[in-house]
Amino acid sequence: MAYALQQLINGLTLGSMYGLIAIGYTMVYGIIGMINFAHGDIFMVSAFIAVTCFTLLAAADVSSIPLALMFVLMVTIFFTSAYGWAVERVAYRPLRGSTRLAPLISAIGMSIFLQNTVQLTQGARVKPIPPVIEGGIELWAAPDFTVQIGWSQLLIIVTTVVLMTAFTWMITRTPFGRQQRACEQDRTMAALLGVNVDRTISLTFMLGASLAAVAGVMVSVYYGVVDFFIGFLAGIKAFTAAVLGGIGSLPGAMLGGLLIGLIESFWAAYLWAEYKDVATFGILCLVLMLRPSGLLGRPEVEKV
């Protein structure tokens, strides 16, 4: 029992990170109907920015951890959303209105571009940082197993919950959220009614990138190492999460992320760890066969 609880905590931590990245995929798909394959690499870039910040802070002898975290989060979000904006401006906007495949190819190109730029400028080696947050709390000392939650795990889960709540509120209650949803439903109509479509799309990209930036900071705090290739695997998993939850749906992306994190940790806990990825993608296939639009997705209605 205690063991299962510990694995639940592990799964939730991992799932939160997948979920944060998955939102970027799902929002962009919702508004312009394309898969932004460069999103995983935006996440990777943000992790590098975070590691650089932490290294600089360590050199400057900043010892207050909450202060350091706030600073790193702000700097990382700022630069990463700038990346998100630039990627949309350079690689996707000129192709809007062309065939559906063109931005897709351009996204793959962008992904390779970002990966190689980081590899060349930062080097191909793993970049480690010393542990930022150490220790944790004992939740339950069962006779055979002590359940522990690390401070960094707690931070990840709490941050994700807070961000999700804020995000849902923003999409459902604010004027920007209304514009965003309007563009999702019908871009032409929204433009006719005075919504600045280009600006809304740019902001959507920046928001997705900011959430990826939060995930990037969390990864560098929790695991302590980054390399130029982490965006690939994380991107694939997060994209899978978005599809599993129903692409285009915000709560779906979060649910998908959590589910994938939980499947991974429970499969590794009770069955064969080496077949973990087989299980994840097997379940994805199964869900898509039974519910082709994902768990919370709405089937697309073709208007005639």
Added chain:
Amino acid sequence: MKKTLFAAALGAIGALAVPAHAELPVAIAGPMTGQYASAGDQIRKGAEMAIADINARGGVLGEKLVLEVGDDACDPKQAVSVANTMVNKGIVFMHGHWCSSSTIPASEVYVEADIPMATVSTNPQVTERGLENIFRIMGRDDQQGMVAGTYLATQFKGKKIAVVDDKSAYGKGLADEIAKAMTAKGATPALRESITAGEKDYSGLVTKLKRDGVEVMAYGGYHTEVALILRQAQQAGLDLTVMGGDTMTNSELVTAAGPAADKVLFTFSPDPRKNPDAAPVVEKFRAAKVEPEGYVLYAYAAMQLFEQAATAAKSTDYVPLEKALRGGTFKTVIGDLAFDAKGDQQAPGFVVYRWQGGQYDYAK
């Protein structure tokens, strides 16, 4: 008139094809990029120094050596294309590759092209396939696993020991041998698991180890994953000792794992830096601000091996060179090298080391 022009053109092409200065291309190949790039860096530094020294002595058979560097990123597909590139460059000797899973497919290309190679890959299959061109200047995983398994069974008697690997040719091979040696000594592994290399989250494995009360983990794989596992074990409040193989010589393990790196034991050949004959070379490396750890001196020795074999054979052609390599004994910075019929080093030994405060030394 036309004919003379044609002949002149042909002559010009011929003149271009033969370089003015005779140079012998020799090559190294390994992970120059990717997550194991620091090992590639060690190989490159060792080989560069060796070639500079050999050329300062007048080269091999009066010809200067030039170094070609191949980057396979430990990817078997890329290793084969690197091998083909190297064959096209006309290399006469190869030191590489590094990952067993790269060395095995690449060696098929080199044997076709009659290029002798000296490798540090430890998977038994490297020399068990009957290829004549391959010489191993390191021990084998079955020997390595034997030493590690015996050490674990005697030093950690009565403790629970898990055996974990990363599913790679090297990692799984080593882990299987460790498990076999442990069982033979009466210490059955408490848990046998595999993980996926390149991931970041190993908390599932760590929790499982904690549940089963495992105190020691024997690991077949590379240092990056060990660093992550150790860090996550510490977070989970698990006091874990790791026994790894020769790949744990990498000091990146210490930067990535932090103080937890002191919990790492590993098997490696007796430290060549402690070899008195190597002292002048070690000094030279340190003067050039390169710590000759891990594979640095092995790369240096591989180039010495080629120099001495080619001098003995009086040729760099494959047949005499291969014969000289198989028959001779060579004095290198890692000690005397001689090979058996398979191409394995005749007297390879493995010793157990321990990381301590950023340095590794023999474990007591």
